[in-house]
Amino acid sequence: MRIRLFKEFIIEKLIFLSGIASILFVILIFVFLLKEGLSFFKEINLFKFISGKHWYPISEPEQFGILPMILGSLLVTLGAIIFAVPLSIGAAFYISEVAPGKIKDILKAGIEMLAAIPSVVLGFIGMITLVPLVKNVLHLPTGLTAFSGSIMLGLMSMPTIISISEDAINAVPKSYKEGALALGATRWQAMYRVTIYAALPGIIAASMLGIGRVIGETMAVMMITGNAAVIPHTFFQPVRTLTATIAAEMGETVYGSMHYYSLFAIGIILFIITFIINITADMVLHRKHK
Amino acid sequence: MVNPTFRITGLDAFYGNKHVLKNINIDILPNAVTALIGPSGCGKSTFIRSLNRINDLILTFRREGKVCYHNQDIYAKDVDVVELRRRVGMVFQKPNPFPKSIYDNIAYCLKVHGIKDKDKIDATVESSLKKAALWDEVKNSLRQNALTLSGGQQQRLCIARTLAVEPEVILFDEPCSSLDPISTAKIEELIHQLKQSYTLIIVTHNMQQAARVSDFAGFFLLGELIEFDKTDKIFTAPKDKRTEDYITGRFG
Structure with a gap:
């Protein structure tokens, strides 16, 4: 007992x-x-840190401005969203609504495989295939650009967005679709006006989680985006992201120096950004369940 | 003799290997209520769902035989299924309003058919809700989410939605099976009124309901149409022993 x-x-x-x-x-x-x-x-004043345009952590006098990196991160993320979100939603719809059984299974397996590829491998592949391609096709001085990073990161975020969107679409009651079709809606009208509408909170949350993954990604961007800490003006120039800065410089700092602490400060900023994204995604998801 | 709206000849239906409808022959007359009764799983719903081809959504569904709507085989290759479903509306067993406002539920049907004029939409929303006897209950809350309505109100909204498309036939697939007696009475009253202008087919396993609302009744058993006749004949002088057993409550 x-x-x-x-x-x-x-x-x-x-x-x-x-x-x-x-x-x-x-x-x-x-x-x-x-x-x-x-x-x-x-x-260093927080506002100065965020809005400073120059990142010379070991010069004399040292300058800690992370605006180029914040913009770099945002630009790469924005590009990845534009590339990946519509494609992923389309894929999710194809898989859950259109694809016949066998193709569906193959696609789902493929998406899981894409999710399983380590980011450093994707970065490596991007470096030897995508980067030269971008350089040659667009006649740029270098293919290491925000654009290349966006495409690679978009690819990386697609499995997350696709599988969660697909769950949301599958969770839409079949009776909605039947109801719409019985009213004389075409298949596309039923999909576009009823199914997407009902699945929207889930699709938004899926995209947010995908974005969270893009912002936090390090290895692949570091290898592809060129890492120039300058304020970007177009998609087709090298940028440096917050994550890449930490990863690239951490090994070279002197323990306890300002440079060392500045990298942790970048970490805080990054943490806050992803935190906001996750909270937003969570709120959207919960609104759906009410 | 009036021309039948639907003429079904030799209809067989299958889900995979399961033979669910066996050689059904039936004429559905216009501006009348035809009730289909029978125990659960006897093929009534499958039958009614083949009349607007909503069963096409079920991948294992297969059929043989002819379903003619105004002398046109609806399973022929050149049939516009979307147009067919517009003319043959359907109200489902479980109320299935879209997760939108009451107004948008009806406006959706019109937008689907390319109507964009706001005044026209407003007018149709009002007239359909009136025809479905729901207007007085919701006229002050048209922007409210339809899912907050009671089950009976949701079902009447689904009827209003169907009416907004101006069909000729309305199929009711056990429209009252998830509703309370008061809502059921309202829907039956409504069916009674709709008979003036529409051809109605109603599936029900409530025999009193069939007796109350219908002009013709068909009795289904295990995928076969046992008997089809005027409702009062079916209920007072059934020809087949099985029909009699069922309506007197000996099984089912």
């Missing part, structure tokens, strides 16, 4: 621990980031 109660108690506590572990990790990560990054903001 007592042993049984003890067992129950242990199991209950273990499950509780697993349950709160992820939240705990997030809090710990955030606290750690703040601890390392906040001391930086004692020296």
Whole structure:
């Protein structure tokens, strides 16, 4: 009797621990980031950090302006969205509404495979195929551009967007579609005005999660976008993203220097951006369930 | 003799290998209510769903035989299914309003058929809701989400939506099976009125309902049409022993 109660108690506590572990990790990560990054903001004004146009962390005098990187990240992300979101939604519709059974299975397997390719491999492939292609086709001085990064990142975010959108489309009751068709709507009208409409919150959330993945991606962008910390004016010039800056410079900083702390400060900014995106996606998803 | 709206000859239907309708022959007359009764799973719904080809959505569905609508075989190759479904409307067993406002549920049907004139849409929304006896209950909340209505109101909205398209025939697939008695009475009253201007076919397993609303009745059993006649004949002097057993409640 007592042993049984003890067992129950242990199991209950273990499950509780697993349950709160992820939240705990997030809090710990955030606290750690703040601890390392906040001391930086004692020296450098936050507004100056965000709006500064020059990133010379080891020059004399050093300058910490991450505006080019913020714009770089946003530009690459925006490009990836424009490329990936419509394509993914189209793919999700094809898979869930149009494709016959066998093609559907093949496509779904393919999408899962795409999700399983490590980003460094995608970056590598992008570097030897996409980058020269962009350079030659568009007659640019270099193919290492925001445009190339957008396409590669778009590819990377597609599996997320497709599979979650497809779930949302499948969750639309069949009776809606039947109702629309019975009223004399064409297949496309039923899809466009009823099914998309009912699945929209899920599709938006899927896109947001895809965007979250794009903003946080590091390896592939670092290899493809050229990493020039200048304010971008077009899609077809090299940019540097927030993530690439951290990854590229962390190994070379002196522990405890301003440069070292500035990278953590970038981490905080990045964390806040992805946090906002995830919260927004969450809110959209929850509105659907109400 | 009036020309039948639907003339069905030798209709057989299958889901995969399952033979669900066996050699159905029936004439559906215009401006009358035809009720189809029978126990669950006897093929009534399959039958009614083959009249507007909504069964085409089910991949394993297959049929043989002819379904003629105004002497035109609706399963012929050159038939415009979209146009067929506009003229042969359908109200489903479970109310299925779209997750939009009451107004948009009806406006959708019009937009689908290319009507963009706002005044015309407003007028049709009002007249369809009036015909479906729902106007007085919702006229102040047309922008409200249709899913917040009660089940009976949702079903009447679905009827209003069907009427907005101005069909000639309306198929009712057990329209009251998920509704309470008061809503059911309202829908039956409505069916009674609609008979003046539409050809109605109603599937039901409520025999009192069939007796109350219909002019003709057909009794289905295990995929066969056992008997088809005027409703009062079916209910007072059925020719077949099985029909009699069913309507007197000995099985089903």
